[in-house]
Amino acid sequence: MTAQDNQSKALQRIRADVRAMQGYHVQPAQGLLKMDTMENPYRLPVDLQKKLGEHLGALEINRYPGERLEVLKKMLADYAGAPAGSALLLGNGSDEIITLLALATAQPAEGGRAKMLAPMPGFVMYPLSAKLQGLDFVSVDLTADFDLDLPAMQAAIAEHKPAITYIAYPNNPTATLWDEHKVQAVIDAVAQIGGLVVMDEAYQPFASRSWITRMKAEPERNSHVLLMRTLSKFGLAGARLGYLIGPSVIVKELDKVRPPYNISVLNCETAIFALAHESLYAEQASAIRAERQPLIDALKAIPGVEKVWPSEANMVLLRVADAGRAQLEMKARGVLVKNVSAMHPLLANCLRLTVGTREENAQMLAALKESL
Template identity: 85%
Template sequence: MSADSSTQAKALQRIRADVRAMHAYHVQPSQGLLKMDTMENPFRLPQALQKALGERLGALEINRYPGERLDVLKQMLQDYAGAPEGSAVLLGNGSDEIITLLALATAQPGAQGRAKMLAPMPGFVMYPMSAQLQGLDFVPVQLTADFDLDVPAMLATIAAQQPAITYLAYPNNPTATLWAEDKVQAVIDAVGAIGGLVVMDEAYQPFASRSWITQMHANPARNAHVLLMRTLSKFGLAGARLGYLIGPAAIVNELDKVRPPYNISVLNCETAIFALEHADLYAEQAAAIRAERQPLIDALTALPGVDKVWPSEANMVLLRVQDAARAQAAMKERGVLVKNVSAMHPLLANCLRLTVGTREENARMLAALKESL
């Protein structure tokens, strides 16, 4: 071993062993492919709005740190979401950063040792990753075989583990499930009884039939420990990286203390303001995607070689095939990129997750899948 490589090897030992053992979040190369693996909004802005946004961004003082426009954006997000009275907003560089901030703020030892984060699984991969990186113990509770909440298991685990944070993705990723309100409220009540926080992750809210914001209005006392997390990624701004958290001001203001001082750029901020000024356009886009969802599910169900297709309340569809790895690779050869989620959890064995796109995109994806099974 050369002196250089020996020095480097020693330096690498300064990086935490668990980090060195991890795999980085992998983004599949997509150049030249139909990208149906990450649930993005397929619609671009009309040219007139592209021009208007470009002019607005070009006029910004990017030589200055972000300022009061962030307060404008926060108020617009509160109005857009219909936030309950007494709420505050925390902004993040995507909801991923907010998940990190929540873990950072709650990573304190208690009577049972390290603080704990709990979530139903299979679920969003960033929950356990964030817990590990910020020093919390992650406690998974397995969903039922049909990806429903196992309420007895959730309640028993909450009572035993006393989690600081419980995540409920509503609807869930990657299963696209929107759990029944009474089941979700039972979990929220159980977390309230042990003095924990519940984060309702509504990343896919534009495509769901309901939002937990309704229950936060209807039953404020029962939901006083609930934080609503959303992102503008599925709204149509995946490239702008803007997530937000709505909750009681007393809680959100404490979480805000661990936020980096200028985590939202003036470009991200103004892009989000521009998008909210044109919220009707994005609502039309979401409606168009929702309209294509059931026809896609019906077509998938009719395909020979598709063993099961689950209902969806998001802009994705989960299905099981005979060999997900082979099907994904064959679809890629045909120019269509989808997600093989088999390795995420045993319940997802041989499952593919497909984005719901435009009618033309869905047709091309279906043709590639049919040829690949």
């Protein structure tokens, strides 16, 4: 029997749906201006780089993570303004938390498997985590202008009774921050069927409001709501640190499926260091927000740009005649952006651009103009 035969037989042990999937693709970015993944463009000042390096170099990385994780949880709770009675769950980025939520709720339900529901187009990890963990994913289309279709959401929740309903606030890739009354109506609908609502606030540093305000104002009405955030957009995309805030009675159960040492000593201490310098990151977020509307205005003035949507995040969504061609032409000019056309029919010929520094935005605009 050949090696190829052995491998072919061994591959049959891997789930057929996994073998049929496409892996998450990260575009090579060496030598390019990277404007495709909504990263904070600012690095630490040199003096803080040195302090952080010295701090990390002195850590006992021969030991497993310990009680310093509790220090990090307290700092995150204070930073976010967590409601009374809350608990925190830490994840290796929000991605791991999404996986843990699916894992914890994947159980037989009335009529078949447990369900996860989200408005779409939305974050690709929601349906992916549902598929991998054995939940059925229910997609509810947004309107043509990427608003929540409240009647459709309410009807789908009543029909499918999802274990988890995701609301990205703001949404990715549309950068939409939906009306509070519509979002609360969705949360109320989930309360009627007995489920969890996860408010995904990955882009909170760039938004005009947070759902944590509503959680404090009406705690009973939002007692089944979990607030998920990440430090990736805060400025630590490379450190991989996400967190979930929710009622301690719920978070305690979710925490049981978390790997015991999922947050490394290095990630933990990097996050603690960053939160100790929170004002610096707040200044960076403010600078990015200040560049957002000028970028949108400039995009609207470019011939060939058919539509630009408002943004409450550090990204801008626009439509052109041929997004695939525009992306390739921009890459040839040294600028990497995201073509999101294949994600959903509503995103036909749409590009998603990161809001960067003034200089980065100018280079991106010039490349787009030439590409169209």
